[in-house]
Amino acid sequence: MEINKVISEIEFLSKKLPFEVSLMEICGTHTMSIGKNAIRQILPEKVNLISGPGCPVCVTPINEIDQIIELSSLKDVIIFTFGDMLKVPGSKTTLFKKKASGSSIKMCYSPNESLKYAIENPDKKVVFLAIGFETTAPLTATVIQNALKNNVRNFYIYNLHKIVPPAIHFLLDKDKNLNLDAFLCPGHVCAVIGSKPFGFISENFMKPAVISGFAPLDILESILIILKQILAGKPETVIQYTTVVKENGNIFAKNLINDIFDIKPSYWRGIGFIENSGLFLKNKYCYFDAKKVFDIKSINSKEPKYCDCGKILLGEKKPFDCKLFASKCTPENPVGPCMVSSEGTCAAYYKYERFREK
Numbered sequence: 641m642e643i644n645k646v647i648s649e650i651e652f653l654s655k656k657l658p659f660e661v662s663l664m665e666i667c668g669t670h671t672m673s674i675g676k677n678a679i680r681q682i683l684p685e686k687v688n689l690i691s692g693p694g695c696p697v698c699v700t701p702i703n704e705i706d707q708i709i710e711l712s713s714l715k716d717v718i719i720f721t722f723g724d725m726l727k728v729p730g731s732k733t734t735l736f737k738k739k740a741s742g743s744s745i746k747m748c749y750s751p752n753e754s755l756k757y758a759i760e761n762p763d764k765k766v767v768f769l770a771i772g773f774e775t776t777a778p779l780t781a782t783v784i785q786n787a788l789k790n791n792v793r794n795f796y797i798y799n800l801h802k803i804v805p806p807a808i809h810f811l812l813d814k815d816k817n818l819n820l821d822a823f824l825c826p827g828h829v830c831a832v833i834g835s836k837p838f839g840f841i842s843e844n845f846m847k848p849a850v851i852s853g854f855a856p857l858d859i860l861e862s863i864l865i866i867l868k869q870i871l872a873g874k875p876e877t878v879i880q881y882t883t884v885v886k887e888n889g890n891i892f893a894k895n896l897i898n899d900i901f902d903i904k905p906s907y908w909r910g911i912g913f914i915e916n917s918g919l920f921l922k923n924k925y926c927y928f929d930a931k932k933v934f935d936i937k938s939i940n941s942k943e944p945k946y947c948d949c950g951k952i953l954l955g956e957k958k959p960f961d962c963k964l965f966a967s968k969c970t971p972e973n974p975v976g977p978c979m980v981s982s983e984g985t986c987a988a989y990y991k992y993e994r995f996r997e998k
């Protein structure tokens with residue numbers, strides 16, 4: 641369908657809505673696309689978009705950041721990380737500042753770079769920061785399999801992987817004041833695990849859930865599907881991103897995850913423990929687990945004063961509601977993780993929305 645037609649149909653259907661609707665996107669790439677393409681401004685007033693906990697860097701606990709910073713000071717340890725993690729503030733400093741002051745921290749685009757470095761430098765202890773949702777977990781699983789195959793004994797994983805459906809379950813269980821009416825589900829995550837794990841949204845909670853692509857037309861089409869379902873009173877979990885997502889996902893990638901990880905409760909920054917929401921290395925791979933191998937003292941870190949990231953991740957506040965937004969907290973000098981990550985809600989609002997909506 642043409643984009644103008646989709647917009648007109650959304651406009652038309654929104655007039656029939658008996659109440660304002662709130663739709664939550666649970667993917668930082670959606671948050672960025674919504675901001676970049678001014679989708680919030682295109683939508684009728686009755687259709688409200690809320691960003692949820694869709695940024696893996698943002699939900700990584702601050703004490704883990706502090707522990708990684710500690711780890712980077714150990715002799716012969718080399719940390720490999722994706723770029724987003726470098727600027728996330730810990731209690732006192734960042735990996736970026738540690739790197740500038742001489743710690744061995746390298747940015748990479750793939751875990752394979754860290755394994756290659758470990759093979760070429762057997763006297764070093766190479767730690768890869770494994771972060772992300774179901775999308776990146778198969779990469780971590782593959783690199784562990786490759787390390788096993790090559791009998792690499794100086795390679796470790798600092799594991800921070802989390803999974804998305806339990807977080808949505810948690811939000812729906814908790815949703816008293818927020819009144820979420822529907823979800824835009826993450827297309828990339830669903831490319832791996834399929835649409836089935838999101839079926840509970842419509843089956844148990846009677847809310848529409850659409851697995852959406854990332855282009856403006858994808859997102860608008862998904863919103864149109866949601867409005868039709870709300871008006872018909874027939875919530876379903878459906879795939880809009882049909883070119884990429886299948887009901888059962890990618891069996892190969894799912895098997896990789898299941899071979900390497902167990903699912904256990906995990907702590908989400910700003911939210912707390914969520915049942916069955918973390919991927920943890922199976923015991924038989926514990927010699928790859930940096931948290932077990934290295935003597936890192938556990939740190940009781942404090943959240944930065946006045947930072948509202950927790951409430952923003954829960955969709956209870958918007959970045960404009962934080963009194964530090966765009967004053968003391970900017971992408972150059974971030975206070976909280978939501979301003980750092982390329983998928984963070986505050987970063988998206990800072991880049992795209994701050995002059996449009998106040």
Ligand code: SF4
Pocket residue numbers: 946947948949952959962963964965966969970974975976977978979980986
């Ligand atoms: S603007 Fe900065 S301090 Fe405020 S919630 Fe966002 S990241 Fe935290």
